[in-house]
Each structure stands twice: as C-alpha cells, then as structure tokens.
Amino acid sequence: MKKIISKNILIYGAFAVTAITGLVACNGDDAPSDGYAQLVYKNGNILTVNKDGQVAQAVAVRDRMVVAAGSDRAVSRYIGKDTQVIDLAGKTMIPGIYDAHSHFSMTGMNLKFEADLNSPPIGAIKSIEEIISLLKTKQSELGTDAWLTGFGYDDTLLSEKRHPTREDLDRVSTTQPVFVTHISGHMSVANTAALKLAGITAATPNPEGGVIGKDGKGEPTGYLAETAAQLVSKFKPAFTAAQQQEGLAAAAKMYASKGVTTANDGATGPAGVEALEKAAQSGRLPVRVVAWPMGLSALTGSKAIALTSGKVKVGGIKDFHDGSIQGYTGYLSHPYHTPHDDDADYAGYPRSSREALVARAIDAQKAGVQMFIHANGDQAIADVLYAYRKAHEAHPRADARNVIIHSQMAREDQLDEMKELGVIPSFFELHTYYWGDRHRDIFLGPDRGTRISPVKSALNRGIPFTLHADTPVVPMDPMLMLWAAVNRVSTSGAVIGADQRVSVMEALRGITINAAHQNFEEKERGSIEVGKFADLVVLSADPVSVDSMKIKDIEVLETIVEGRTVYKTRN
Known part of the structure; x- marks a missing residue:
C-alpha cells in the first residue's frame, strides 16, 4: 500500500493513522510523571492500535504497565538512571497478538x-x-x-x-x-x-x-x-501429567515465537485448566491463556480451581453446532456444490437439534455466561442466531458479547442480525488461503465459495470482528492471518472474493484490540495505551508500508508479555 505523509497524518489505504510529534495527541504525553520507567523503547514505529490509530515513537513501561506512549521527546522524561532503554532503530512495534480462538x-x-x-x-x-x-x-x-x-x-x-x-x-x-x-x-x-x-x-x-x-x-x-x-x-489413554506439561511448554514456545501474548484454549475442562495453572506456576507458561470450558458444568468445575499465577483465566463456554465445510459436515441452507456420496440434496447436518441448542443458550444466558458457538454453514449460523435471540428474550442481558466461531458462511442478512443482537463473528479467514480453491470448485461453488469469511461486510456494519487460526487445524501464524485478510489469495494464487478484502490496520485490530474486546479485556490489553499491560511485539518490517503480498514474510523479532521478554531472535 502507498504511504502518503501530509500534516502528520499517515494514510494507509483507507485507514488514517495519526503520527505523534512533540507532546501532543499522545496518551501520557500531557500527564505529569510520578516516577521513572523501568523500561523504555524508543526510536520506533509503534502502531498503538488505539481508537485514533496513533503511531508513536516510544513507549515506557513500569510495573508491567504502559505508563507513556508518544514521541521520543515526551517519553524521555520517564528515563532515569536505572531505566533500561532499548533503541528500536526504526523497527515496528505492535500490541501483543491476542488469539481470538485456538486449541492451545x-x-x-x-x-x-x-x-x-x-x-x-x-x-x-x-x-x-x-x-x-x-x-x-x-x-x-x-x-x-x-x-x-x-x-x-x-x-x-x-x-x-x-x-x-x-x-x-x-x-x-x-x-x-x-x-x-x-x-x-x-x-x-x-x-x-x-x-x-x-x-x-x-x-x-x-x-x-x-x-x-x-x-x-x-x-x-x-x-x-x-x-x-x-x-x-474416549478409549484413548489420557496423557500423563508429565506429558501434559511437556506439551504445554511446546505450545507456549511456539505461540510466543509468533507474537502471541494471550492464547486461547477452546473446548477444555477442569483438568485442562488445572494443567495450565500448573504449567504457569512452574514457569512453563510464559504467555497468558484464556480457557473456554465445554458447557456450564465444566465451567463451574474450572472456576473452582485456584488460579493464582495470573497467567490463566476462565472465560465463557464453548459449544458446537456443525462441523467442517471441507469435511462435508458443515450445515448449509442449500446443498453442497459437488454432491456428497452422490446425494444431490445433501447439505450437511447439525450436531444437535435447534431446540437443544436453544435450551443450552438459555441456560448460559440465565447464568450470565458468555457463549462461543462453532458454526460454519449458513444454516448452522441461522440456528445459532435463533438460539441467541431466544436466550436474550428469556433473560435480557446488556453487552453479552456472544460469539459465533468461524462464521464462515455468514450471509448479509445474518450479519445484520449479528449487529442487532450484539453478536461477534470470529472469522477463520485463513480458509481463503488453505481451502479457497476447493471451496470454490468442490464444496460451495463460485458464488458462495468466493464470499466465505465476509470480513469487509462485517466491517461495513461496524461489527467488531475478530480473526483466528483455530490452531492446530492450521499453524499459529498471525502475519499469515493479516496477509490473508488483506489479500484473500489462495494457495494457487487465485483471489477469493476481492470485495471482502480489508486494510492492514483493520485486520490488525481483528487480532489485537477486537480480540481483547471479544473477551471483555479491551481495558487491559489489545492496544498500546497508558494503563494497559505492556504486551508488545517487535516485527522485522511494518505490515502497513510493505508490499501487501510480503506481509506473510514478516518475522517476529521479540515478544513481550507484561513488560517481560518471552521470545527474542538471536539477531
């Protein structure tokens, strides 16, 4: 994308970013300093991802929190004789990646x-x-x-x-x-x-x-x-406690290397939460993890576990209503493009009846619990929206932030309903890269296949969508996620729905501040602002200014969780 500089406004595609100069337009610049920072990053290209899209040069960290973000001059007054000062040498820093959904x-x-x-x-x-x-x-x-x-x-x-x-x-x-x-x-x-x-x-x-x-x-x-x-x-032997800890350490190392500061463990339970907390207390878990138990009883058991590390949090509950489009188990309103088992009328199926789904949603709503329901096909999405509506009618709750995980086949009318109900779509945008060609040619046909993961349509409605990788379904790779949302290019090089492309900054919000908002943590994480935890990532290049097709090649140089470096390249 072309970058045009005019009156300290950087224009990246359709997204305006305010360049911070002097002591103006900066969180913390006008506030008196009441103490020096322990850590200051200076001379950088810092994409704060705040509501105004400001770009800073420096950020100061004290006691795990951001205490200033602005120009080098403004932040310099937070530097004392014991402050560690790191020169970013023009490198780009972004907020820590907030994993909207995976299976850690x-x-x-x-x-x-x-x-x-x-x-x-x-x-x-x-x-x-x-x-x-x-x-x-x-x-x-x-x-x-x-x-x-x-x-x-x-x-x-x-x-x-x-x-x-x-x-x-x-x-x-x-x-x-x-x-x-x-x-x-x-x-x-x-x-x-x-x-x-x-x-x-x-x-x-x-x-x-x-x-x-x-x-x-x-x-x-x-x-x-x-x-x-x-x-x-269910007959497969459970992993031993030692194996669990070994696996969690491996996942943490991999996620941290990709810039993830908050991970998600979708579809877990008390035993899984307990293993995560044990890993955190032993030092094997440098990143944070938000767990979504499977069902209300699992949630109750999970919340009974003493979580003292500060690294593990229990969120809402995970549920499933259909399966996978590429597995012919996604639930569609119209038949698959290529008949499954020679059945021209086959359109997939739900994992439970609509009535059972509604009952579970009402129970969760009554308990004041957020729901994250997996739905790929448009008929599955229709059922989930019906369930969310019925739950709200039975037990109205402001700002429930219920989520539809994947939302792959969401129609325009369904996005309208999500907006009305305050439902958040979390898009598995990487479908366009890994399965775009086959969705178009085999499973869905050209009309439906090129409209999967309608991120731009959600953006046009002002819906705070999130993006995820559903790891281990595909590898955790936030830069590839950005690249896919911006380019929508398949493995063959074909464009899958050009009209659903979004800008880099719009996509970046989907893996940072919007994802934090999805989990009721937007006041604590997701952007580089005063009063938030210092979850930060240093990149090898600026995703906004590089050729959009090279975004996926950007490397994570350093990952910082609450002011502590948990991953860094040797260079």
Missing part, C-alpha cells in the same frame, strides 16, 4: 506426541501410503502396545482423493489401536482394533450429530464423523 493444549499435545499427517503447504504427506509409512515409524518409536495416532490428513490433498480406511490402517497394526484425525478435527478414521475396543459393529447406529461410515455390506469402514469419533477417542 491440543496444539501442544499434537506437537509432541501425534504423527504430523498434514499435506503441503503445512506438511509433507501426499498419499495414504505415506500416512501408513509415517505411522509405522511412530510404531517403531512407541512400541506395539501404545495407541498410534496422527493429526492433519486432508483427503482432498491425498493422491488417492479419499479418506483412509480401517483396512489401510490395519496395514500398520491389527492388534494395537490406530486412530488418525482429519485436518478439520471433525472426523477421524480408526483401524479394526480401535473399532473393536469401542464396540462399533455393523449394528451400531449413528449417534446424534455424527456418522459411522459403512461400506456396501453395512460394515464399518473406520470413518467416524463429528460425535461418532468420540465413540473411539
């Missing part, structure tokens, strides 16, 4: 203990044969008694263009359970040993909200969609 604990377990079955551009797997080979390698590491698991296979990117079957996985072992999960996280495949352990036979009916794949003779193929996968996964 699961990411750590996958990093340390699961076979990586991802295909390019994430991983290296290109065929079922390679999946089998990798699982056999895992078998040689773990032995012939352990469960063999893997995550991330994508049937549409495998040379065979299908899901693995139990017969495929039986080639790894017929005596020990083998269980692999699709990249969406919404379907899995089990070998014969795992199916036997779960008691799944030809006579086993589909559970509510799930499908057990069966062949022409009615025998289980090993494919298990949505709730059906839980029939097997």
